[in-house]
Every structure is written in C-alpha cells, then in structure tokens.
Amino acid sequence: MTDSTEGPYRSQTMSGDASIVVDLQEYRKAKDPLPVTFHRRELDLILRIYGRMVGEGEWRDYAIDHLKDRAVFSIFKRSGELPLYRVEKNPKLAAKQGAYSVINTDGRILKRGHELQQVLKVFDKVLKLVDK
Template sequence: MTDQPELPGGERSRETTVVVNLNEYRQSLDPIPVTFHRRELDAILKIYGRMVGEGEWKDYAIDHLKDRAVFSIFKRSGEMPLFRIEKNPRLANKQGAYSVLNTHGMILKRGHELPQVLKVFDKVLKLID
C-alpha cells in the first residue's frame, strides 16, 4: 500500500519532484517597493502642512517604486511637481539616501538624514532696508 492515489485502470500516479534554487526564486519575484517610514512621513508632512498654511503648496503625491520612494509637492494639481523628496536606499552609503529635487530635476540638497535634508525648506528671514 502506498500514498499515491490509483488512477483509472489500476495505474499509480508518478509525482515528479522539482528542486528550486531559493535565491533564483526570490530574484524572480517582484521586489518589495521602497516606502517612507512613519517618522519620515511625519517630518515631511510637518513641513508640507506649514507650507500649505502659508498658501504656497496645494497638493502632494506619494509614489512607492521598486528602487525609490518619492513625495511630490504641487502648487496646483495637474502641474509638474514643484519639489520632489526622494528616498533611494542604493545611495545610502554614498551621497545619502535622501534628496530634494526641484521642478527641473536639479538636486537642491542631499544627505544621510532626512531632517537635515528638509532644512532646505526653512525660510531665512532677511532684513529689508
């Protein structure tokens, strides 16, 4: 007596065993997208809220891509983003994972710590004569 079910005609099924390389299997799956963590979003939304209160920004979008996470800031919805805050983990050991880009894609500030990078949005008060 075996554990294999009998097929019509008295034949037994032959199950084939397939060995799969675990590394190849993991690489074949879609990678998990890069996301902002809660503390990162808190820091970004704190600045976003301040700028919305000042009437400078109106809308935002969050994209979680395979290689980076992007927080886009808009003056009006339907336009190109004024700024993009990006998190790219591949650059963490080099220039830093966080960067702020303007509409034209020019990097305004890049670094290893998000609060330091977000200081680019701090307004400097100037004395007017």
C-alpha cells in the first residue's frame, strides 16, 4: 500500500522509503519502444517499383506493417491472398547481413543487403532478344 504524503509525484511506502519520480514519456519509451518504420526515401523507392508493376498488371494491392523489430511492405496479386513478396527492414541485421531483404511467398530470401536500392533490383526484368 502507498500513501501520498508530498503531492502527486511523491509517494511513501509503508517501510518509509520515498519512491523516485519518473517522467512518464521516458517510461513509455523504455517500456514500448517506437516501431520500426520506412523513411520517406525508402517508401519512394518501393512505391516507384510498385507503381511500375501495377501498371504492368502484375500487382494489385499492398500493406505496410510497422512492428517492434521490423517494418514490412507486403505486395499482393489479389487482396485476399498471401503476399507475393515482402520487403522487410530489420535494423538488427544492419551490421551483419544488411537491414533490407526481399522475401517471396515461400519465405525464401531472394535478396538481402545494406542498401534498399540494390535489394530492389531483384524486381528488374531481364531484357530478352525477340526474333521476328
């Protein structure tokens, strides 16, 4: 049990020890860290490729998830299905294998790296010679 003796920011326990005043914003940041998000330039790169593929009729929908440990841009053929691809940003892997990765439906990593622009090149199509 605690009895408030010195105003709303101090409390005294039954043993007589005064508790420490903690800033609520600092406490919330420590308890619930902000989720990982894509920055504007990262979204520009992703949406540029997404727009091109929508124009070609290959993709139709997307979803963005901001989780505690990673940010995920999911790409769908149809909105009711599993995502065809997931572009993930995981800052914990930045020093090791690279923070960015492209993952297909099966969960296989198609490409991983430190720079998003290089990782997104997995969606570039190879030019083919067409005979007439």
